[in-house]
Amino acid sequence: MKLEAQWITGFVDGEGCFHVGISRHPEMNLGFQVLPEFTVVQHQRDVQLLHALKAHFQCGVVRVNHGDRMAFRVRGLKNLQERIVPFFVKHPLKSKKRVDFERFRRVLLMMERGDHLTENGLEKIRSIAGEMNRGQPR
């Protein structure tokens, strides 16, 4: 299945999520790991759409999310910076999710500079992450 760029933007405006997780990770210097991820979740009946997204972006995985729901998930700074971000810069989201996307982008830029490895940078990222995904009804 071939996906048009505007279809992808519309679908992600509805179903996509830009998220920055911060979790304890004893092996990291500061004891925390910053994990940005882009996900689209669908009922398993529409898993072919998730595979089409994966084929389009040429990265990420399609896995069980929970129960009968599947997720297309992209992690990793390189994939996110080189494949996900440029797409949504070129084809901007129309919903308020765009604001989360801009925060997500800021966090990725900070991580590229290694800010997440300093206490100040980590605090800043934590504050940006805290502003994201607040209004998500799901």
Add this chain to the structure above:
Amino acid sequence: MKLEAQWITGFVDGEGCFHVGISRHPEMNLGFQVLPEFTVVQHQRDVQLLHALKAHFQCGVVRVNHGDRMAFRVRGLKNLQERIVPFFVKHPLKSKKRVDFERFRRVLLMMERGDHLTENGLEKIRSIAGEMNRGQPR
């Protein structure tokens, strides 16, 4: 805000709903009213998208759905047949929602012929409606 056709299809693949309600209505001959409707529900923060859909389709209303959620809703055989159906025939949905759309279309055609005013027709519509929106996770 101007919406591209493919964006609309992608967004409706995620957020749209084709529904046929059948409710008791003592003033109708058979005692039941058939109410087909197309809806898109969003958190109120993105109500501007619902207004943009309304402007695009040149029909329907934007109203409170429940709580902080708003709905763009199109009812009425004429609006549905002349404005909604042709759009999704020209720009087909990519998700399994397409199957519901095809059932929805069948019901509209039956209603045009007045089938919903006969007992047999109403039973048939009830059976098609029963097959729709089963898998909706929400």
